[in-house]
Amino acid sequence: MKKRRERIDRGIKARSEDVYALSSWREMLYLAGPRLLPAAAFLLLPLFLGVYWQKVMLSVAVFALLAISWNMLAQTGMISLGQALFFGMGAYVSGILNFYFGMPPWITIPIATILGGTLCTLILMPVLRLRGIYFSMVTLIIPLMLVRIIEATKIFGGTEGLSGMTPLPSGLTEVYLVTGVFLGVLFGLRRLMETDYGLVLKGIRDNDRSVTNAGIDIFWFKTQALFIASVIGAFAGAFMTHVYMFVGMPVFALDYSILPIAAAVVGGSGTLAGAALGAVILVPMSEALRGIGGLRIVMYGLFLVVFIVAIPEGMFDYIQRKYHQMERWVEIDK
Amino acid sequence: MFAGTLVFALVNSFILILMAIGFNLTFGISGVANFAYGALYIMSAYMSWTLLNLLHLPFWASAALSVIITMITGAMMYRFVLLRVRGQALSEVIATFGIGLAILELFRYLGLVGFEYTLPVFWNDSILIAGVYVDIQRIAIVVIGLMLVVGLWLFTHFTSTGLAFRGIAQDERTALTFGIDSDRMATLSVSFGAGLAAIAATIIIPLGSIAPNEGYDVLIKALAICIIGGLGSTGGVIVAGFIIGFAERFTDTYIGSHWTMIVSLAAILLVLAVKPSGLFGQQKELEERI
Numbered sequence: 001m002k003k004r005r006e007r008i009d010r011g012i013k014a015r016s017e018d019v020y021a022l023s024s025w026r027e028m029l030y031l032a033g034p035r036l037l038p039a040a041a042f043l044l045l046p047l048f049l050g051v052y053w054q055k056v057m058l059s060v061a062v063f064a065l066l067a068i069s070w071n072m073l074a075q076t077g078m079i080s081l082g083q084a085l086f087f088g089m090g091a092y093v094s095g096i097l098n099f100y101f102g103m104p105p106w107i108t109i110p111i112a113t114i115l116g117g118t119l120c121t122l123i124l125m126p127v128l129r130l131r132g133i134y135f136s137m138v139t140l141i142i143p144l145m146l147v148r149i150i151e152a153t154k155i156f157g158g159t160e161g162l163s164g165m166t167p168l169p170s171g172l173t174e175v176y177l178v179t180g181v182f183l184g185v186l187f188g189l190r191r192l193m194e195t196d197y198g199l200v201l202k203g204i205r206d207n208d209r210s211v212t213n214a215g216i217d218i219f220w221f222k223t224q225a226l227f228i229a230s231v232i233g234a235f236a237g238a239f240m241t242h243v244y245m246f247v248g249m250p251v252f253a254l255d256y257s258i259l260p261i262a263a264a265v266v267g268g269s270g271t272l273a274g275a276a277l278g279a280v281i282l283v284p285m286s287e288a289l290r291g292i293g294g295l296r297i298v299m300y301g302l303f304l305v306v307f308i309v310a311i312p313e314g315m316f317d318y319i320q321r322k323y324h325q326m327e328r329w330v331e332i333d334k
Numbered sequence: 335m336f337a338g339t340l341v342f343a344l345v346n347s348f349i350l351i352l353m354a355i356g357f358n359l360t361f362g363i364s365g366v367a368n369f370a371y372g373a374l375y376i377m378s379a380y381m382s383w384t385l386l387n388l389l390h391l392p393f394w395a396s397a398a399l400s401v402i403i404t405m406i407t408g409a410m411m412y413r414f415v416l417l418r419v420r421g422q423a424l425s426e427v428i429a430t431f432g433i434g435l436a437i438l439e440l441f442r443y444l445g446l447v448g449f450e451y452t453l454p455v456f457w458n459d460s461i462l463i464a465g466v467y468v469d470i471q472r473i474a475i476v477v478i479g480l481m482l483v484v485g486l487w488l489f490t491h492f493t494s495t496g497l498a499f500r501g502i503a504q505d506e507r508t509a510l511t512f513g514i515d516s517d518r519m520a521t522l523s524v525s526f527g528a529g530l531a532a533i534a535a536t537i538i539i540p541l542g543s544i545a546p547n548e549g550y551d552v553l554i555k556a557l558a559i560c561i562i563g564g565l566g567s568t569g570g571v572i573v574a575g576f577i578i579g580f581a582e583r584f585t586d587t588y589i590g591s592h593w594t595m596i597v598s599l600a601a602i603l604l605v606l607a608v609k610p611s612g613l614f615g616q617q618k619e620l621e622e623r624i
Contacts, residue, residue, distance in 0.1 A: 297435060303432070
């Protein structure tokens, strides 16, 4: 009995791409496993974890949302260095609605998501025609400037911030709300990027002039991509306002800009799932390393350098390749 | 009060020019936006502090040594990191920003903050100019700033290395055909930029104290000046330095100190939105905006 090794994915790939004729549970599991497993983990884990690790999961989901939002922009060719703008805008809108108008979280979060996203889009629209590093610099500067403006004009609580927001009903509601949105956004946007619409967005990244030549208004498409990204970021901010029960200048801090980029770079900046994977790796790691304090940020910095130089395509791409290269032993038939 | 503001605005302009000129040199020659610039500035300051206070070297020796070490650091940063991502603007920014973050946060972790962490002034004296007392250090900043600007102009116009710098800045491939090693020149440009940051730190730090946060401010100010003046244009740096320097001092005196940073940030945003190449930069319409 002679045996040879065979790639598992060949047949499955051929049959699942166009006609979708999978013949066994094993094949379906092969395809669905990598998608279902993390989703199931996100949905089931909160039930078994303690309060502390629930909070960690919560910030995993929040940073994953920010990383996805960063990646959405990056896939359209806009490199943002200031995700904190989206986060902070959502946080402040929901904070203001709750603090001054006393609206409950289930109204403030949706309103802040849409309104914050719209505001960010309107702020960035005038500079949407800028390319490459010029756009990045604008996004780097706007959150810094908003912080200074809040400090100088003392609006919305000034340096003290607003506190005493209505909390969400329970810890489990918090976790499930944010993981639900995270999974929905991740799989929804992955599907969106596979469609013709996503193709246009990726085309703008690869060569915007040839997309213009095809008679497509890239300015309008960029606006839409920006809106999608800022809505996601604004949701994360609005949500965190009610978790922390506080909103203030720290929401525009550099952390909310750096960590999503670090997550996207570590996980893989070419894919949305990569960005999410990066957040899943980095956030718990930074929690585990809380003991070393400020050295964590030093490590982030070094991580960024190592990954951008040595593994520019990121972890997700590597894992995906290895998964597709898995082999099994089969008998050689006569 | 007006004359005094004018004098201090002049000094402030030269501080900004000193802070920005190294960043501008690196970007203008090799196209590398060195986001570790602020970190190199702070690193050299801590280095001369260490040499001065722990090894008890004389001030001039420790300053010179720290400038040289910072230059070597810059060159190594290019050789081992930037060379591998050369030409990909985003990767360069992320890599240099990562290095800068690591350096600054390491210093913050070590907790070297306080009034004792400062460098000595050159002469502890002050003179009366236009009704206000100005200390010698501030005058030294103006003089050294002028000397550096003129020296840099002479260097890039009359030495072979300087001419090679301008060669690869204008057209890298043509420069290659003339036997100019573009990687070597880019290494030197990052190294010289780092050296200028170190010189700026040696002169400016005695006015205040060394703090990791200062690193981010220096980076943002350097960015502001270079963007407004036009990335890579030396004349632009000087003009933008004066615009921002005067605008900052006058807002500080007549509006309020909270608004000083906002003025320069708003200026950057305005320039980026209206004319991304800056006041004196070469217009490259389709590269920067579509």
